[in-house]
Each structure stands twice: as C-alpha cells, then as structure tokens.
Amino acid sequence: MSVTRVELAGRSYEVRVDGGLLADVANQCGPLLRKKRVPVITDANVAKHWQEPVAKSLEAAGHEPRFLVLDPGEGSKSWAVLERVMDWLLAEEVERGDHILALGGGVIGDLTGFAAAILKRGCGFIQLPTTLLAQVDSSVGGKTAINTSAGKNLVGAFHQPSLVLADLDTLSTLPQRELGAGYAEVIKYGILGDRAFFDWCEDNGAKVMAGDREAQEYAVTESVKAKARIVAEDERETTGTRALLNLGHTFGHALEAQTGFSDRLLHGEGVALGMVLSARYSARKAYISQDDAARVTAAISSAGLPSEIAALGLNCSGDALAAHMLHDKKMDAGTLPFILLRDIGEAFVDKQVELSDVSTFLGEQLQAH
Template sequence: MKTVRLDLSHSPYDIHIGQGLLQRVELIVPLLPQKQVAIVSNETVAPLYLEKLRASLEGAGVCCHSIVLPDGEQYKTWETLNLIFDGLLANRCERKTTLIALGGGVIGDMTGFAAAVYQRGAPFIQIPTTLLAQVDSSVGGKTAINHPLGKNMIGAFYQPRLVLADLDTLNTLPDREFSAGLAEVIKYGLIDDFEFFEWLESNIERLMSRDSEALAHAIERCCRNKARVVAQDEKETAGVRELLNLGHTFGHAIEAGLGYGAWLHGEAVAAGMMLAAHASHELGQIDDESVARIKALLTKAALPVAAPDLGLARYRELMAGDKKVESGRIRYILMRELGQCYAGELPLDVLEKTLKTGCDR
C-alpha cells in the first residue's frame, strides 16, 4: 500500500492506494465518530462491491445503511441528491454518521456535497472505484452537482476524512471508462510534471493493459501532484489550483452542449486539452512537435483528439458560465510548454482559429 498525505492545516487526511483495501477496515473504523455509516453507491457499482464493504464493516461492529442511486452524469442533479437525504433521514442518521462514497466521480461529488450540508456537516470518506476518481475527483474536497446551464456549478469545498483507492476495483471498469480516467492522468503531466509526461509516453501501453505496478505508480504520482497543489490553494483563491482545470473550460462546455452523459467527463477533458494545445500553438507558445506529442499520447489512450463542432457562438455561450470567469472574461488554462501551464485569456480571433483547427467538421 502507498500512502499520500494531503497536509491541510485544518483537516489533513491520507490517501491510501493499493489492492484489497475494501477489506482493510482498520483504516476506516478509527476515523468514525460513531459506529454508523451510510454507504452511497450506484446501480452499477453496488452489485460489485457494496456487500464486500458492508461485510467488512459489519464484521468490525459498524452499523451500515445503504443508498443506491441511478448511474450516470445525467443524474448528478438536485433530484438525485435528495435521494441521499431521503435515505439518511429515513434511517435516522445523525450528524456523526459517516457518509461513504463508493463509486466514481459522480457518486463522490454528490456524497461529498450531501455530507457538507446534511445537518450542517457530516463526516465522509471517499472510496473511488474509477481511475478518474482515484487520480482526481476524490482528492481535494470539491463537491458539487450539475445545473443544465453549467457543470458543477452548485457545490461546496468539503474535505473527506480518508480516501481509499482500491486498485482491484479497476478490474471491472469498462475500457471506455478506463480511458476517460487516463485523460486526467495525462493532465497532470502537462500541467507541472514534464518528467511524468515523458514517463507516460514510455508506459502508456502498460497502463492500457492495466499493469498493476504501472497503475499504482501513476495514481500515486497524480495524487501527490494534486495534494501539493491543493495544500497551497485549497479553495482556488490564490490562482494555483485553477491550473488543475487544464482542458476543463472547453471540456465542460462539450459536456453541457452535447447533454450530460453523451461524452464521459474524461473524454471531454481530452478534447479540451487538445483545444488548449491548439490555442497555445496559435499564440506561438508551443510548437508543432509538442502538439503532435499530446495528440499521440491521447490517441494511444483511446481518447478523442477532436472536439465536437458546437459552433463559436455556442462554445462562447457555454464557457461564459465557467467558474473561472472573472469580470465577465473567460479564462483558459494554456501551455507555455509541455509541463508548464498558466491561466489567461484568448483573443476572439485565436479562439475562432482554435475551434476551426480542433473541431470535427
């Protein structure tokens, strides 16, 4: 087992990465304010792992309640969030009842948001079961639901007490979901870790074959990178954490424009990173070779490298609701070079050229 410490002054916690962690209740039980938990999962993950986790906890004397939600980004809504509250209230869960998120990014985000507001704050634990959630969404305390006009626009910063990334859960992950997670892995190499980007270029085949040693290394590296950034800028007020949104300004627009669930989040981020690369190239900051290397790595990860053609006006309309917008100006995460990003604006003519180059036509 590998352990990464997210060292926040008010609520530090550990991220454990390894195999067989669903049975490692000694990692969970000492963090419970009382021996009662509500496990939130979905209709896909629950049949695979819910009973295994429940049996482990009940064997340690923990009372377990289960809340099973429909599966999919399209259910990341107020209506589905209320199903969590219905389950908590029906089972007379108290403010010291720990919510456990067992699933991917949607389950983690909704469970964390529910914990943030249930009785004004209940403890929660993340047990991410997708690659994307293990390397990104489960770490750092961002919780949210979607709105038809924007992704993750309603939420809270609320840190878990623990993250358990059990590599065994990746064995049942569909290939498309696995590739979507690799988009977030590649993102970390592009933002601020060129050495990792080069490692990914040399090891992408091992990752695609789900080699456990390669996966453990990549997940730990991503978590260390994110933990370092979050520790500097937990609530994205210092301009450091926003760099983690490489590809997301375009990506969130793609998700909203096509309808949530049409593209997976990681697929939209991959296309968004390519658009960011094309924009950075138009600005004269990265060369043809750099763009080609990004495209080649994403292609080997079975990810889209062309964005859907929503049209310039529609992209601008959707991106105008992005959380990084300041004084009405859209901010993008762009590349100075591979492994070095910054937040900035795009002139309209550059955006138009970027979309012409990077969209399917």
C-alpha cells in the same frame, strides 16, 4: 501501500493506494466509524461488484451497513437526487460527527460530498473511489457539487473528506472506455506541471490501460501526490495554482454541454479533447511549438482517447461551443481565464484570451483533420 497526506491547515487527511482496501474498509476507516450504523451511498453499477465486500467488512467489525443505491451517471448529480439523499441521511439519523461512505466514481463522490457539506451544516465523509478518474482527481481536494440546467458543477461547496481509500482492485472491473477517461486525468498532471511524468506516461500509458498493476499503482500515486501538492498550496482556488488543474476543462465542459452531458462524451474524454485543444490553441498563440502540440495530441491518442473534435460529428459552430463557456464557473469579472501551456510540463493561467478568437479556433477545429 502508498500513503499520501493532503496537508491542510488543521485538517490533513490520508490518501491510501493499494489493492484490497474495500475488503478491509472497516479496519482502514477505524475510529472514523464511531457508530454501529454506517451509511453508504453508491450506484447500481458499483453495487454489483463492491457492495458485498464492503458490507462483509463492516459487518465483521460489528457495524450495520446501510446502502442507498442510486442510478449511475451524471443524471444523479441533480437537485432531485440530492433531495432524496438528504432525506435518506436524515432518516438514517446521521449526526455531524458521523462519516458517510461515498462508494463509486466521481458522480457519487461529488454528490455525497456535497450532501455531507450541507447536512446539519457539515458532517464527515470518506471517499471510496472506484474509477481511475475518481482515484486520481475528484476524490482528492474537497470539490463537491451537483449540476443544474445552467451548467455542470455550478452548485457546490469545498468540503474535504476525512480519508480516501483508492482500491486498485476496482480498476479491473472498469470498461476500457472508463479506464481511458481516468487516464486522461493522469496524463494531465504531466502536461500541466511535470515533464518527467509526461515522459513516463508516453512510455507506460499502454501498460496502465492494459491493467499492469505496477504501472497503475505508480500512475495513481504520482497523480495523487501532484494533486495533494496543489491543493495544499491553494485549497480554494484563490491564488491561481489550483486553477492549473482545470487544464482541458474549459474546452472539455463546452464539448460536454454540447453533447448534453451524456455518455456520448465521458468527462475524461472531454478533458482529453480539451487538453488537445489547449495545446493547439497555445501553439496558435505561439506559446509552444506546433511539434509540442502534436506530441500532446499523440500521447492522448495513443492511449485510445479521442483527440479530434471533428470526429464527434457535433453539427454546431465554433460560436455555439464558445457560448457554453459563458456559463463556466471560472468566469471572473466578465472574463474567462484559460489554462494554456508555455511548455509541456508548464501550464499557466491566461486571462487575456478573446472569446471571439476561441470561437474562430473552435470553428476551424470542427472542420479540421
């Protein structure tokens, strides 16, 4: 088992990476589960595989697991589902000192974390991420949110979990497309801040995608270490360091919005395309070479991830995609910072980008390749 501590002022927590963690969840959580009744929020897809082992572990330890099983997908990150979750938690008599278990991918983690943040002005929760994307990104760092009609993740809170258990066994139940969506967030850490890890991803990405346990454990552990370092330095994204984690997200969220936040484009796929666009736009601005931009594209494409927005068949203009960016939560004083590259492994925040130029660039990309 690898254990990484997310060091925050007065409230550090562990991220444990190993197989068999869900089957041992009661022991792993230990005294954090202080009452007999344990609320668990999950979705129907995850419940098919992991509700039974989690329930057995909790029951064997004398707990009474209570499950709320939601519909899978981004549609559950809504006001209506949040209300349902809150009413359920209150009916279960969850107290401020209790911990809610979030068993699932990023949607369940974000929704459960936000519910925990606002229930009785804040109670505890434990992340049990069951997708690669959630294990390496959304379960660590305390960002919680729901979506609204105005855009993705615009209503939320910073609320850190008390523990994260990343069970590698869950990766074997993921569809290949979901695994790829998570791998996009893995390679992101190399592109934004660790050239050596990017090199490793180039050489080992196929192994991660093929289910090689050693490669998956290394990928998850190194990603968590990178995320933990950044979160410890800039928990609430005020110094600019944590903003680097948004590499690919501004472009990616625009693509997700254009596709209606649907299964047509998974979040990780949007991030993958967004990183390609960030690299190409960085080359357009002469920050990096065209060869480096091509290398980023090749590394993403070789993992089976989408790398050309023209292939999406969006039937829209660059202006339409750029317009989605106006609703980005990173807007500050009327300007939108972009995460661009000075080198592979060296991302930076550029606050001088003209959105009109981005629109032109996106129009070219829609027609290219």
